Amino acid sequence: MAGSEPTTKARYRQAVAAYTNQILVAYGDVEDALTDLHALTDIVGSLRGAVGASQDYLRFAQAQYKYGLVDYLIVIDAERTLLANELSLALSVNLQMGASIQLIKALGGGWNPSEDSRPR
DSSP states (O other), rough: OOHHHHHHHHHHHHHHHHHHHHHHHHHHHHHHHHHHHHHHHHHHHHHHHHHHHHHHHHHHHHHHHHHTSOHHHHHHHHHHHHHHHHEEEEEEEHHHHHHHHHHHHHHTTTHHHHHHOOOO
């Protein structure tokens, strides 16, 4: 029986090393998700500002066109700019939601769709 003691210690050390590795991977996943979420939140904020500025530009272009100060191509350009900024914002919000989901998963959270379909 004395021969099994070193084997037991080796298994214990192996289990501790595996557990430590899993903890380090989990911390890395959380840190990555937080970094992504923070960066995407900054991008979404900037794009919200760009959409607001594009809306102002479109209103200004429409007013100028109404009074005959510019031709309709300026209005079309303002609409194109607004739509491009809105598309960029929508894509970034989608990425931000994905980063939020990744953070929740990295923190050990989850979602089971079958739990939402059960009557309460």
